[in-house]
Amino acid sequence: xxxxxxxxxxxxxxxxxxxxxxxxxxxxxxxxxxxxxxxxxxxxxxxxxxxxxxxxxxxxxxxxxxxxxxxxxxxxxxxxxxxxxxxxxxxxxxxxxxxxxxxxxxxxxxxxxxxxxxxxxxxxxxxxxxxxxxxxxxxxxxxxxxxxxxxxxxxxxxxxxxxxxxxxxxxxxxxxxxxxxxxxxxxxxxxxxxxxxxxxxxxxxxxxxxxxxxxxxxxxxxxxxxxxxxxxxxxxxxxxxxxxxxxxxxxxxxxxxxxxxxxxxxxxxxxxxxxxxxxxxxxxxxxxxxxxxxxxxxxxxxxxxxxxxxxxxxxxxxxxxxxxxxxxxxxxxxxxxxxxxxxx
Amino acid sequence: xxxxxxxxxxxxxxxxxxxxxxxxxxxxxxxxxxxxxxxxxxxxxxxxxxxxxxxxxxxxxxxxxxxxxxxxxxxxxxxxxxxxxxxxxxxxxxxxxxxxxxxxxxxxxxxxxxxxxxxxxxxxxxxxxxxxxxxxxxxxxxxxxxxxxxxxxxxxxxxxxxxxxxxxxxxxxxxxxxxxxxxxxxxxxxxxxxxxxxxxxxxxxxxxxxxxxxxxxxxxxxxxxxxxxxxxxxxxxxxxxxxxxxxxxxxxxxxxxxxxxxxxxxxxxxxxxxxxxxxxxxxxxxxxxxxxxxxxxxxxxxxxxxxxxxxxxxxxxxxxxxxxxxxxxxxxxxxxxxxxxxxxxxxxxxxxxxxxxxxxxxxxxxxxxxxxxxxxxxxxxxxxxxxxxxxxxxxxxxxxxxxxxxxxxxxxxxxxxxxxxxxxxxxxxxxxxxxxxxxxxxxxxxxxxxxxxxxxxxxxxxxxxxxxxxxxxxxxxxxxxxxxxxxxxxxxxxxxxxxxxxxxxxxxxxxxxxxxxxxxxxxxxxxxxxxxxxxxxxxxxxxxxxxxxxxxxxxxxxxxxxxxxxxxxxxxxxxxxxx
Numbered sequence: 001x002x003x004x005x006x007x008x009x010x011x012x013x014x015x016x017x018x019x020x021x022x023x024x025x026x027x028x029x030x031x032x033x034x035x036x037x038x039x040x041x042x043x044x045x046x047x048x049x050x051x052x053x054x055x056x057x058x059x060x061x062x063x064x065x066x067x068x069x070x071x072x073x074x075x076x077x078x079x080x081x082x083x084x085x086x087x088x089x090x091x092x093x094x095x096x097x098x099x100x101x102x103x104x105x106x107x108x109x110x111x112x113x114x115x116x117x118x119x120x121x122x123x124x125x126x127x128x129x130x131x132x133x134x135x136x137x138x139x140x141x142x143x144x145x146x147x148x149x150x151x152x153x154x155x156x157x158x159x160x161x162x163x164x165x166x167x168x169x170x171x172x173x174x175x176x177x178x179x180x181x182x183x184x185x186x187x188x189x190x191x192x193x194x195x196x197x198x199x200x201x202x203x204x205x206x207x208x209x210x211x212x213x214x215x216x217x218x219x220x221x222x223x224x225x226x227x228x229x230x231x232x233x234x235x236x237x238x239x240x241x242x243x244x245x246x247x248x249x250x251x252x253x254x255x256x257x258x259x260x261x262x263x264x265x266x267x268x269x270x271x272x273x274x275x276x277x278x279x280x281x282x283x284x285x286x287x288x289x290x291x292x293x294x295x296x297x298x299x300x301x302x303x304x305x306x307x308x309x310x311x312x313x314x315x316x317x318x319x320x321x322x323x324x325x326x327x328x329x330x331x332x333x334x335x336x337x338x339x340x341x342x343x344x
Numbered sequence: 345x346x347x348x349x350x351x352x353x354x355x356x357x358x359x360x361x362x363x364x365x366x367x368x369x370x371x372x373x374x375x376x377x378x379x380x381x382x383x384x385x386x387x388x389x390x391x392x393x394x395x396x397x398x399x400x401x402x403x404x405x406x407x408x409x410x411x412x413x414x415x416x417x418x419x420x421x422x423x424x425x426x427x428x429x430x431x432x433x434x435x436x437x438x439x440x441x442x443x444x445x446x447x448x449x450x451x452x453x454x455x456x457x458x459x460x461x462x463x464x465x466x467x468x469x470x471x472x473x474x475x476x477x478x479x480x481x482x483x484x485x486x487x488x489x490x491x492x493x494x495x496x497x498x499x500x501x502x503x504x505x506x507x508x509x510x511x512x513x514x515x516x517x518x519x520x521x522x523x524x525x526x527x528x529x530x531x532x533x534x535x536x537x538x539x540x541x542x543x544x545x546x547x548x549x550x551x552x553x554x555x556x557x558x559x560x561x562x563x564x565x566x567x568x569x570x571x572x573x574x575x576x577x578x579x580x581x582x583x584x585x586x587x588x589x590x591x592x593x594x595x596x597x598x599x600x601x602x603x604x605x606x607x608x609x610x611x612x613x614x615x616x617x618x619x620x621x622x623x624x625x626x627x628x629x630x631x632x633x634x635x636x637x638x639x640x641x642x643x644x645x646x647x648x649x650x651x652x653x654x655x656x657x658x659x660x661x662x663x664x665x666x667x668x669x670x671x672x673x674x675x676x677x678x679x680x681x682x683x684x685x686x687x688x689x690x691x692x693x694x695x696x697x698x699x700x701x702x703x704x705x706x707x708x709x710x711x712x713x714x715x716x717x718x719x720x721x722x723x724x725x726x727x728x729x730x731x732x733x734x735x736x737x738x739x740x741x742x743x744x745x746x747x748x749x750x751x752x753x754x755x756x757x758x759x760x761x762x763x764x765x766x767x768x769x770x771x772x773x774x775x776x777x778x779x780x781x782x783x784x785x786x787x788x789x790x791x792x793x794x795x796x797x798x799x800x801x802x803x804x805x806x807x808x809x810x811x812x813x814x815x816x817x818x819x820x821x822x823x824x825x826x827x828x829x830x831x832x833x834x835x836x837x838x839x840x841x842x843x844x845x846x847x848x849x850x851x852x853x854x855x856x857x858x859x860x861x862x863x864x865x866x867x868x869x870x871x872x873x874x875x876x877x878x879x880x881x882x883x884x885x886x887x888x889x890x891x892x893x894x895x896x897x898x899x900x901x902x903x904x905x906x907x908x909x910x911x912x913x914x915x916x917x918x919x920x921x922x923x
Contacts, residue, residue, distance in 0.1 A: 013734070020738030025750075032754040145887040147838045149845045150861055150880030157868025157876070164869065282745030286842055290865075300746060301846070304753050312750065319743045327741065 003335040010331045014324050019071070021324075025316045026070050029309050030063065036309045040084055057083070070313065079314040084306045085299075091314040094299060100184050102288070102295030106280045108211050109219035113276065117223035118269065121230025125265070126257065128235055137231060144224025148283045152217045152290040159213055174206045179292040182210035214291040218283050222276040229272050233265035267338050274330035281319055360576045367575045371568050378561050384515030385615075517557060517616045522550040524619055527674050528637040534674075536635075543676040544668070547619050554616055558609040587823075590900040597896015603889025604830075610693055611700040618690030619676055624648050625690045626853050636673040646673065652685035659870035667874050680874040683863050692879065695855040699886075702767055702840050703833045706774035710832075711825050713775070714782035718821060719813040722790035723799075736780030748773055748839060752848045765854035770843065774836050785828040786821045793820045823901040830894035834887035841883055857883060 037053050054060050058069070073080060079091035086094060117140075124136040159169040160178045170177065184207055186192060192200040237243060243260050251260075284297030296315065303311040361368045379386065519525075524546035526536015537546035573585070591597055610617060618625070624632040629649035636651070638644050655671030657664045657680055665671045665681040679688040721729040739747075751773045755761055761769045793799065794817065802812045841858030843849030850856040857879040864875025 013737070016734050017737045017741050020734060021741050024738060024742065024747075028747075028750060028754055032751075033757055034754050141891065142884060142888055145834065145838075145884045145891060147841055147858075147880065147883055147887075149842050149858065150876070150883065153861055153865050153868055153876050154880065156865075157873070160869060162869045166869065278743060281743040285745065285749065286846065289846065301749065304750055307753075316742070316746065316750070319746060320741055323743060324741050 003339065007331055007335045011328060014328055018320065018324055021320045022071060022074060022317055023067075025313055025320075026067055029313055030066060030070070034307050034309065036083060036307050040087075074314070074317045079317070080310040082303070082308055082311045084308040085303050085311060091311055094311065095296065095315070095318065098294060098296050098299045101181050101293050102284055102297060104182060104184060104207065105211055105214055105218060105284065105287070105293060105295060108208070108215035109217075109222075109280060110276060111219075112215055113219035113223040113226060114273065116219075117226030118230050121227035122234050122262070122265065124227070125231040125234025125238070126261075128231075133231075136227065140224040140227040140231075144221055144228070146220060148217055148221065149286045149290060151220060152214070152287055155213045155217060156290060173209055174202065176206060176210050178213055180210070181293045181295075182207040211293075214287050214293060217291075218280060218287045221283070222272070222279050225272055226269060229268055230265065233268045234261055237261045237264045267334075270333050270337065271330055274326050274333070277323055277326045281323070355578075357576060360578075364575055367571045371564075371571050374564055375568070378557075378564055381516040382557070385517070517550070517554050517613065519550070519616055519621070522546060522553065524550060524676065525634065527635040527643055530637065530641045530643075543619070543670070543674065544678075547676055547678065551617060554613045555606070555609060558605070558613065562605065586903075587900045590903060591896055594896045594899055596892050597899065600889045600892025600894070600896055603885060604893050607696060607886050607889065608700060611696040614693040614697050618687065618693045619678060620648075620687050620690050622690060622694045622855070625652075625686050626694075626855065629686075634673060634675070651675070652681075654685065655681050656683055656685035657681045657867070657872040657875060658683055659867040659872045661871050664871045666871065667878070679878050680872075682860065682875055683867070683872070688860065688875065688878065691855040691860060692857065692882065695857045695860070695879075698764070698767055698850055698854060698856055699837045699840055701764070702771045702774065703836045705768070705771040706778065706836055707829045707833055709772070709775035710779040710782050711829055713779040714786055715818060715821065715825060717779075717783050718786045718790040719817050721787065722794040722817065723809060723813055725794075732783070736783055739777060739780045740784075742777075744777055745839065745842070747777055748843065749846070749848060751776075752843060756848070765851045766849055767854070770840060770849050774839065778832055778836070781832060782825065782828050786824050789821045789824050790817065793817045823897070827894050827898045827901070830890050830897060834890035837890075838883060838887060841879070 036057070037050055037059065040053055041049060051060075058066065061069075072078075079095075081087075082089050082091060082094060120136050120140070124133040127133050156178050157163050158165050160166055161170070163169075183203065186200045186203040186207070189200075238261050243256060246256050246260055281297070284295060285301050286297075287293070288295045288298040289301060300312065300315045300319075302308075303315065515521075522538045524537050524543045526534050526543060529535050534540055534542055537543050538549060539546070541549070591601075615621065625648070629652055630647050632648040633645045634648050634651055635643055635645045651671070651673040655665050655673060655675070655677075657666070665677050665685075667680050668676075668678060669680060670676055671681065671685075675687070677687050677689065679692060682688050682691060717732050721732050752766070752770065755769055755773075756766070758769075760772070763769070796816075799812060799816055802816055803809075840849060840856065841861070844856040844858035845862045847862070850859070852859070860879040861876045864872065864877075867873065868876050
């Protein structure tokens, strides 16, 4: 099988996965014991009102009809409205309001993870069994085992008001608190970065400072992962025969490291980097809750706790689409980077 | 085998032991001693979850209650004895298990009735039951029928449980034997704690004893393995010996094993380890009185609940009981107190139990599903494989933590969520979401095994597929399952804590580590920092331990990966990212 056929097959296989995943969500939401009508009505509703709401929401229809509606709506990107959390607001609007903060948070955590984890791992792999290797490896292992929620609580405590580093952090640059959403107003008009550099660059820096502790927490687990795998991958390639050969031929160390080791060591990192999306989406619920960032994770948590079924379903669908496309991207990267893929 | 006995290769273990009984007997005696000193706790642990009330107290009440003179109960008792005796007689004659089962049932009813009657009859009856069990065991042993032996053990346990329900067995490691609660005397010194030591020392003494016992038992089990290997195994060498040798030279893996073992000990011995009991500390603090020395020099008594209010850790130097401190009521708190003034070490030890229960149950269920599916897909391949691939891919394509949050909210109101404060529900949710990962991990090895010639041979031999899978395939993938199970256990502990942190999952009053982190959130930058910090550090240590242990087993079963040379395998360890 050629690599493109392999990629195409992965592409086709992702369609049933998408359908299955959405179906699982439907089964949990609609066939589970949740009662959205009571959630809307509150404890003091009359049976008439109950029936009325049930009819309005279409919950009195047979389950298969609900299922067909649910699937058709989602796959035509008709994401529906919120019932409980923000009644009569469409899920689109809510996502548009809440998503930028999550994207901002995710962007910086991926950046931190990539630009700290991989270099550290490569450094440790290039200097194996030295003291700095042991420090980096052990640090990575412990860092990876730290639960996000705990790390977030510790950081909020250390950097917040009254914390040991609180004063220094809050007064650093522009005054900000640790808890609360970043102000991303400047993003709506990116041109101001050029036209009005004075205030907009400051806004940018404030937004980065504001998100930094949360991004460190969210990026931490994958940072440890990337470090460990980067180290192993470098060790693996540096001990392989072709590197030996290159060294015997007198290729300078610098070009061995950059041309032979670095590129090949990146291959096993691809699934780890794309797999970060899972950690980011899952972890954002907790990190956003602790740091008080009103992002998608927070929205999801609130919608499920308040049994806002359509919003929960829509968010779940968005996340599934996101993750499946990231998986496809991963396979694409694989077929591009690693010519061996698909030949077995 | 060390001695030159003429036993054939396939002589059963029983015969080998009989040929050279000394080392085995010695080891069994030692094990008996280890079990005997803790038998009370063991029996309580076994009998605790059994609904005795429904089993015998209710029927006993129906047939006549607690009066010995009641004719009905005597009739029931006598008839059950007859039933049991006949059952065992038939069993010994015809060697059918069914008669034995009837006998056991009769025994069970008899024990129940006897327990409700009480008195001398009861002891006679229980002794009878024990004798019957012993007889069965011995009979099975001599006739070399393992089923009968297992059966005898079951009957023995039933008899012992019956005994336990009326007579309390001695337990060595109890807080009653080594108390650490007491009050200061006006003239200095302590009244109450073990040997008049300070509560801190008395508690430390008990902890050291518990861990010494646990490590002693571990060492004895290891000795048992060595004895078996040296005296009773036919083969001089098996591949498993190499695995164990590799593991015992793998310091990172040993460190992991040590941490895991200490964590398990903490969970198993949670009641004697805590400075106070869960019942007194968390569930019913107002039903217990404690004595303490007031500032004026008098000894007064106060309820544990009121004392808790007086010893809360609320971030204020005046209102804080930190790590290794005494509160105002002469109680020692190794990890300090919670915001509510409850002892945190007791909370943590009981929380370890919950975490371990959830972790083991979910990994067990997920492992069963994964093994079953791996065997079936590797054996039949084709369509079966494709269906499972798509199903597992779909579950894996859902964001896992969100799915877990979703399910734990959706099913929070159901009856299953009431078992163990939601522990069972969480375990099932984790099992439902984590089997695809385990299945992915063992799918490769299972396919490799399915390609082997002996599988083909078994198939052409006409062996039933399920037999082939069970006998020739399953043993080879169990090692991999152990590795991935150990690695995902850490992740489950983190996820459980994360859910409790969010207020989902384990509900109060059942302790959970994540909830302690949540309770202490606002005090992290104050003198009461311990409330949030200690549970987190413990999670990190335990999860690191499980990861290290998994690494160790992986290097042991697959020496080619030693030194972690396979980058693709590195990513499986539990990461805190999801929680």
